Amino acid sequence: MGGSILLPLMADSIMTTPTDSASPIRVRIAPSPTGDPHVGTAYIGLLNFIYARQGGGKFVLRIEDTDRTRFVPTSEQMIFDSLRWLGLAWDEGPDVGGPYGPYRQSERTEIYREYVQKLLDSGHAYRSFETAEELEAMRKSQIAAKLPPRYNGAHRELSAEQIAAFEAEGRPAVIRLKVPVEGETTFRDELRGDVTFSHNNVDDQVLLKSDGFPTYHLANVVDDHLMRITDVIRAEEWISSTPKHVLLYKAFGWEIPRFWHMPLLRNLDKSKISKRKNPVSLIYYRESGFLPQALLNFLGLMGGGMVQPTEQEIVSKGLNVKEGDIFSLPEMLEKFDFKRISLGGPVFDLTKLKWLNGEYLRALPPGDFFTALRATIFSDDYLSRIAPLVQTRIETLAQFGDMTDFFFKDDVMPPPEVFVPKKRTLEETVAFAADQLEVLEKTDFTTETLEPALKQLGVDKEWAVKDNFMLLRAILTGKTASPPLLESMIVFGKARSLDRVRRFLDTQKRLANQKK
């Protein structure tokens, strides 16, 4: 990593060139605890981890929990567990501490308030009193008029009296960034070169919400600075908001970090990877029996970056050719080259991941393979939770297999004669399954919550409990007879259950399209 060796100390140098070469590399990942830990987090996490280790620096984990409407309490722990499972250990974070804590943004609200006040004082930010509804209406009319939907700046220059009047009304305010009307902002993306945005196209971003929590943009910049982050390695979707961040750094008079925007993982149809079209939960991968080293290896393949072995190496080391695609985390630390990353969004192709996982499985010493089975799919914990569900339903122990096969399968796909109730059409049934998915997504998997949620849906959509539950049973187990549905789902787990319903819907949709 080059650095700015040639630049003499220029206190107010143009801007870019971050961190003098003396400052140690510090990177971070900043997941939001809004649900299951995401495979994209693992991807960016891996890249940051490699970068930190290669540069002899620190890898920080920061929890961005500023959106309390999407906050999921169990999520944070799942993030910790999943990243540890992958072997991506962080040097500083909410659970391990560190010199620049706290590492949870909800615990830093005072800090943000303090810094936003500085912005207010220096005229780089202003209070804005519109309600969410007013803003929504504004946006709609702009779109109707074929204008780009942006904040119209109505409150940019409010007088002290006007502000006082709004406050007297008890109107809540947000604080917005005062983006210059003229000019443009250019920043350097380490992989792409200079990227320029005209200020016309940079909105007056809300920095502090009316609930007193910061938005990503403010919190991110403040924290990255305070936590001495030298390199921001994040997904490509952030490129368009980077000018806002740069403007903030400048407003504060802070040094700007290096930006590395990584290509976005994609579905098979090239859209940004989504749960509808791909399993994205790390919990899913773990519970489905993927090995962490295989997942890491696969993620390392996404976007390139690994130096391929040369012809000579293949010959002299007697490598099997396909070993060009197989490498461990230590090998990535040694050979991964950020400058070689290719920018086209890679399709996250489960087929190749499965092949890779198979390679790793086959390479395991038999003892380790057995241990892996016993630690996951045949763990005492899992089996002991399944056993009570079947004890009263079988006559010989061997029937355990028939009764519980769906717990151990990669996927099941029932035919229509199994999942469509007598009085319903295929279309109706699939539509209802989509409703079920929606309910399941926002319901905790416990007996107390699952049953009423599903039954309520049945009432709303006029589906008999029997048909309602049978459909789900068919989707999840592939059969019409199974251990109790709800308990089975809880044991099977939310991640895998949801994925099974999504795959089901996906398949039905494809089939329906084929018919047309």
Place this chain on the structure above:
RNA sequence: GGCGUUAUGGUGUAACUGGUUAACACGCCGCCCUCUCAAGGCGGAGAGUCCGGGUUCGAGCCCCGGUAACGCUACCA
């Protein structure tokens, strides 16, 4: 719609500073091995590098112009 980014077989990547019939892996097809299925071995189909111009003896690599896909366009991250 606006702005930005990207563009090599179905998928992931390769091709030193422009230089031979565009390479490797996954997937697919076939053959061999084999009690089956995998694994393994061997072979094959599949891109002329988004399109159109230009520079050059020569372009996937350079230049210009398009197109498409994706991302952003929230008091979400």
